[in-house]
Amino acid sequence: MSADAHGEIIIDKEIDIIVVRKTVRDVAAKLNFGITDVTRIVTAASELARNVFLYAGSGVMKWRVLNSSVAVGMELIFIDHGPGIADLEQVMHEGYSSSGGLGLGLPGSRRLMDELEITSQVGKGTTVTIKKWRRRYQ
Amino acid sequence: MHNAKILIVEDEGIEALDLQNRLIAQGYTVPDIAATGEEAVKKTEEASPDLVLMDIMLHGEVDGVTAAEQIRARFDIPVIYITAYADEDTLQRAKITEPYGYLVKPFRERELYVTIDMALYKHKMEKKLREREKWFATTLRSIGDAVIATDHNGLVTFMNPVAEKLTGWKLEESQNKKLTDIFNIINLYSRKPAENPVTRVLVEGLTVDLANHTILIARDGTEIAIDDSAAPIKDDKGNITGVVLAFHDITERKQAEEALRKSYEELDARVKERTAELEKLNQALRVEIEERKQAEEIISRQTQEIIEVSTPVIQIWEGIVSVPLIGTLDSMRAQQLMEQLLEKIVATGSLVALLDVTGVPAIDSKTARHLLETISAVRLLGAEVVLTGIRPAIARTLAQLGVDLSNVNTRSSFSAGLLHALTLLKLRVVNLDCAD
Amino acid sequence: MTSESISVIRIHDVLLVTMPPDPDDTSVTILQEKVLNAMERYRVKGLVLDISAVQTMDSFFARVVAETAQMVVLMGGKTVIAGMQPSVAITATQLGLTLGGALTALNADLALDMISDTFRRGR
Ligand SMILES: Nc1ncnc2c1ncn2[C@@H]1O[C@H](COP(=O)(O)OP(=O)(O)OP(=O)(O)O)[C@@H](O)[C@H]1O
Ligand SMILES: [Mg+2]
Numbered sequence: 001m002s003a004d005a006h007g008e009i010i011i012d013k014e015i016d017i018i019v020v021r022k023t024v025r026d027v028a029a030k031l032n033f034g035i036t037d038v039t040r041i042v043t044a045a046s047e048l049a050r051n052v053f054l055y056a057g058s059g060v061m062k063w064r065v066l067n068s069s070v071a072v073g074m075e076l077i078f079i080d081h082g083p084g085i086a087d088l089e090q091v092m093h094e095g096y097s098s099s100g101g102l103g104l105g106l107p108g109s110r111r112l113m114d115e116l117e118i119t120s121q122v123g124k125g126t127t128v129t130i131k132k133w134r135r136r137y138q
Numbered sequence: 139m140h141n142a143k144i145l146i147v148e149d150e151g152i153e154a155l156d157l158q159n160r161l162i163a164q165g166y167t168v169p170d171i172a173a174t175g176e177e178a179v180k181k182t183e184e185a186s187p188d189l190v191l192m193d194i195m196l197h198g199e200v201d202g203v204t205a206a207e208q209i210r211a212r213f214d215i216p217v218i219y220i221t222a223y224a225d226e227d228t229l230q231r232a233k234i235t236e237p238y239g240y241l242v243k244p245f246r247e248r249e250l251y252v253t254i255d256m257a258l259y260k261h262k263m264e265k266k267l268r269e270r271e272k273w274f275a276t277t278l279r280s281i282g283d284a285v286i287a288t289d290h291n292g293l294v295t296f297m298n299p300v301a302e303k304l305t306g307w308k309l310e311e312s313q314n315k316k317l318t319d320i321f322n323i324i325n326l327y328s329r330k331p332a333e334n335p336v337t338r339v340l341v342e343g344l345t346v347d348l349a350n351h352t353i354l355i356a357r358d359g360t361e362i363a364i365d366d367s368a369a370p371i372k373d374d375k376g377n378i379t380g381v382v383l384a385f386h387d388i389t390e391r392k393q394a395e396e397a398l399r400k401s402y403e404e405l406d407a408r409v410k411e412r413t414a415e416l417e418k419l420n421q422a423l424r425v426e427i428e429e430r431k432q433a434e435e436i437i438s439r440q441t442q443e444i445i446e447v448s449t450p451v452i453q454i455w456e457g458i459v460s461v462p463l464i465g466t467l468d469s470m471r472a473q474q475l476m477e478q479l480l481e482k483i484v485a486t487g488s489l490v491a492l493l494d495v496t497g498v499p500a501i502d503s504k505t506a507r508h509l510l511e512t513i514s515a516v517r518l519l520g521a522e523v524v525l526t527g528i529r530p531a532i533a534r535t536l537a538q539l540g541v542d543l544s545n546v547n548t549r550s551s552f553s554a555g556l557l558h559a560l561t562l563l564k565l566r567v568v569n570l571d572c573a574d
Numbered sequence: 575m576t577s578e579s580i581s582v583i584r585i586h587d588v589l590l591v592t593m594p595p596d597p598d599d600t601s602v603t604i605l606q607e608k609v610l611n612a613m614e615r616y617r618v619k620g621l622v623l624d625i626s627a628v629q630t631m632d633s634f635f636a637r638v639v640a641e642t643a644q645m646v647v648l649m650g651g652k653t654v655i656a657g658m659q660p661s662v663a664i665t666a667t668q669l670g671l672t673l674g675g676a677l678t679a680l681n682a683d684l685a686l687d688m689i690s691d692t693f694r695r696g697r
Binding site for chain 2: 654655656657658659660662666667668673677678679680681684685
């Protein structure tokens with residue numbers, strides 16, 4: 001996998017969630033993430049992709065390989081132009097759900113990943129960026 | 139002054155005898171009487187009197203003035219003229235011979251004695267003064283310091299040989315020259331003219347020392363480091379009549395100082411060099427330490443990895459795996475441990491995992507969370523965890539942290555945990571000795 | 575479509591469902607219905623959900639499983655989730671998933687045993 005590898009997956013059907021999981025799994029595995037980390041990344045991606053499909057109807061996931069001197073990373077950006085989120089603090093709280101879900105997607109993804117950043121504007125859309133790092137020496 | 143020897147020079151025999159009697163009566167000694175000028179000189183030489191009473195008008199080739207002149211030139215003996223009358227010319231001639239007094243005939247006895255005593259006293263004083271001057275001059279000539287004297291206008295009146303040598307000027311040449319003409323001094327560093335100490339003395343009336351780092355530029359341009367002081371010469375009334383400037387060549391001292399300074403500088407440079415070397419060494423050491431640190435980090439990482447690898451998740455019974463936790467449980471280790479334990483459980487098909495925390499020094503909330511996470515994950519697999527080695531201290535900490543272990547199997551000792559594990563497996567431990 | 579590939583099998587008094595590696599939401603939802611129908615039809619003692627092949631279990635999947643287990647319990651049965659992979663277990667734990675009233679077992683064999691006699695491990 002080349003150092004600046006990147007790609008994009010459009011999410012507008014339910015099955016695209018599967019496509020996202022497959023793509024993310026492939027990339028993460030190629031970056032030599034361990035099986036548990038691969039599972040973590042794929043699971044978080046699945047959560048966020050489902051949120052895009054569920055709350056915004058459609059969107060895109062951009063993935064990119066990150067390189068630092070000590071680590072290799074994977075960055076996933078979920079972008080949608082849906083209704084947006086009014087209270088970011090609330091949605092990051094475990095158990096909050098507007099759809100009768102478990103309300104675990106966002107806070108859980110934060111735990112599974114090394115970094116999670118969310119920006120949203122009501123009426124404009126939401127962008128969630130997650131990153132996972134792997135130390136090079138491993 | 140009594141007992142003084144007095145030579146009488148008188149061509150009138152009677153008058154000479156009368157004078158002799160009067161003098162002897164008064165206590166003086168009269169060793170001889172001379173009647174002519176030639177005799178006077180001769181007898182002065184023979185008798186070496188303390189004083190000569192000389193009649194100006196003498197018969198013969200040599201008159202009194204000429205005789206007195208010769209006596210003054212040859213012997214240090216005071217002469218008193220005795221005269222009845224004197225023409226102007228003779229008086230003028232007599233004056234030049236610097237007589238110690240005149241007695242005009244006819245003189246009274248008392249006049250005679252006073253004149254003689256005054257002459258003797260004056261001569262004695264002059265002699266003393268001359269001796270003093272001689273001594274002073276000799277001293278000035280012989281001392282190592284250069285000495286220049288000026289009058290109250292700053293004009294040179296005297297300089298000793300050392301001063302001559304240092305300035306390059308001879309006394310004869312410099313006399314009545316301004317001191318500044320022959321004593322040219324500048325500041326070593328600024329190279330600007332230094333303040334003339336004589337001027338200052340003349341103005342302030344005090345002894346002044348020359349500023350440090352003074353250079354005397356000699357007549358030929360040679361530069362000499364000097365050290366000096368100047369003092370006023372005052373008369374009895376306290377008026378400044380001149381200045382004495384004494385200075386000496388400190389080139390040698392300067393050179394010694396310079397040499398010392400240089401050696402200090404060298405030493406300093408050497409010290410600096412050594413310091414720089416040491417610093418370099420230090421730098422190298424620092425780099426080495428840094429490298430060593432990195433190496434150690436790698437080693438510790440590898441050690442960590444080895445520990446992780448070697449943190450033995452072992453199967454201690456069919457259906458029971460055990461993992462002793464040793465040291466602190468940071469996130470990364472906790473993750474790896476969790477993975478290893480779960481893999482082992484799956485691989486061995488174990489239903490119970492004994493998690494022994496005896497080797498964990500302290501449990502913080504993070505470690506506790508890792509433990510709870512591990513327990514939850516193990517349960518998701520379909521196995522059970524028995525937490526062993528919970529000492530009172532750890533139990534207290536966990537309680538304080540609000541960690542809920544109510545639905546977790548905990549045992550204080552590993553063996554108690556093992557027994558519990560066997561129970562979970564529906565196995566019973568029996569003592570064969572006591573068995574029926 | 576994967577939804578077709580998930581089948582519910584009855585072995586004696588137990589329903590056995592073997593999950594595919596990467597089930598999509600629709601298949602999972604359909605499966606829930608299939609299970610509830612079978613429970614009703616066969617009067618079995620419980621359900622064994624073999625997820626040993628499952629690589630990803632997200633909150634949606636977990637929720638459906640938990641709901642299903644809950645319904646099975648309400649219908650007088652037991653649900654045993656069997657063969658969860660270690661990586662999935664760890665991820666699920668960290669995500670914060672719980673499986674409600676579902677039991678777990680290391681593998682389907684053990685799970686099947688559990689339905690008839692909870693935690694029976696004969697030698
Ligand atoms: N892309 C999005 N656009 C708009 N709102 C969103 C988006 N993502 C999440 N949300 C809001 O944030 C809430 C929390 O999301 P989260 O994924 O944590 O839980 P959930 O989706 O409700 O349930 P779960 O993911 O556990 O099934 C959602 O209920 C929804 O209101
Ligand atoms: Mg969600």
